[in-house]
Amino acid sequence: MSLGSDVALATAQRRLATAARHLGLSDDMHDLLRTPRRAVTISVPIRRDDGELLVLTGYRVQHNLARGPAKGGVRFHAGTDLAEVQALAMAMTWKTALMNLPYGGAKGGVAVEPGLLSAAEKERVARRYAAELVPLIGPDLDIPAPDVGTDEQVMAWMMDTYAAHTGRTAPGVVTGKPLSVGGSAGRAGATSRGIVITALAALRERGHDLGSTTVAVQGFGKVGALAALYLRAAGCRVVAVSDVKGGVHDPGGLDVAALMRHVADGADSVIGYPGADVIGNGELLELDVDLLVPAAVENVITEANADRVRAGVVVEGANGPVSAEADQALADNGVVVVPDILANGGGVAVSHLEWVQNLRGYPWSEVDVRRQLREVMERAYHEVSALAAERGVSLREAAHIIGVGRVVEAHQTRGLYP
Ligand code: NAD
Secondary structure: OOOOHHHHHHHHHHHHHHHHHHHHHOOHHHHHOOOOEEEEHHHHHHOOOOOOOOEEEEEEEEEEEOOOOOOEEEEEEEOOOOOHHHHHHHHHHHHHHHOOOOOOEEEEOOOOHHHHOOOHHHHHHHHHHHHOOOOEEEEEOEEEEEEOOOOOHHHHHHHHHHHHHHHOOOOOOOOOOOHHHHOOOOOOOOHHHHHHHHHHHHHOOOOOOHHHHHHEEEOHHHHHHHHHHHHOOOOOEEEEEEOOOOEOOOOOOOOHHHHHHHHHHHOOOOOHHHOEEEEHHHHOOOOOOEEEEEEEOOEEEEOOHHHHOOOEEEEEEOOOEEHHHHHHHHHHHHEEEEHHHOOHHHHHHHHHHEEEHHHHOOOOHHHHHHHEEEEEEEEHHHHHHHHHHHOOOOHHHHOOOOOOOHHHHHHHHHHOOO
């Protein structure tokens, strides 16, 4: 267990414990919710292009199935381990419940640096990982999706492997697929659109005029780049963005579409984009902006830097970017945090729409998908915001009270077998 994933799991357990206290849960129910339903470690041996054998380790944790089949992404990332996957799977349980989707929570991953694999090697990792999971996944069992280091192509390989093993084409076994094999219109930008819907709701509630709102976004991948683009389209001034190599800053506002073209044209970083100053990832988090969107990796705002965060609103695009200790410091300084299980729930909300389209074999238009996404996100935001005001708790505590509360209700209604 690495220190980072150890902290992530302890943080997830702490957030559950706080919700359990607010809900007055018994110790028994708390124990049931703390414990993953299934956690598997998988050997993923693949042949490298040069013929050498590479034995990787993969994981899948199905944290809770009380409300429906398990749902959650698969990451290919060097630092992935069982504790990290367990923490993320638990957060998925509360997220799907908060979004009121008929799912439990899961997460998976393979400990590998995807940048070091050729496309063919990456395909072999995806297929071998999926083959090992065949008995545990399926449209009514557990439905993986993309996450850090995986994408729609990886989902297509996983779906094809599942079909080869079961003799059935079941597009609903994974979501976040390419459109050509049953993906949904509007899935690609869904997480980012959801982030923007919640960010704008939080800003409006605090009386911000969007035209004068300044924004910094950490992470310029699938989630961060489109969040920056949509925030700019909504009228905000995006003054800084970054990726793993560092960031760029222009107080006058960045042209996000041009930055995306800069990266798509082969630059390996936003750094090098002409006409903007270079800043570090740490500096970006401390800029004097109205809105900060950490959309890269976990634990970037900790007790070490929380006091230097000057943004009034932090919207967690990434999973777990703010540590439990930092939560308290931000709250003491009047910084509002829109928590990950609410802010980035747009991805799983549209994954649900993709799965429904797969099950009934009838696609929706992008307009329909976006309308339903907006409804789910706005309903979730307003439920959380109203409960936070009523109970005098943070948005994160309110989101967990609602999510955990719905899972408890499902457990109590189903009863315990045998
Ligand atoms: P991605 O791999 O497409 O992009 C990650 C970005 O973060 C890249 O720009 C990378 O350079 C940058 N980055 C990596 N390490 C960094 C570091 N130490 N400091 C600063 N930047 C760093 O991944 P993604 O799909 O955009 O996911 C980002 C986050 O959003 C993750 O926490 C993921 O779990 C979460 N998330 C993703 C989705 C989705 O639909 N893809 C849904 C919900 C949550």
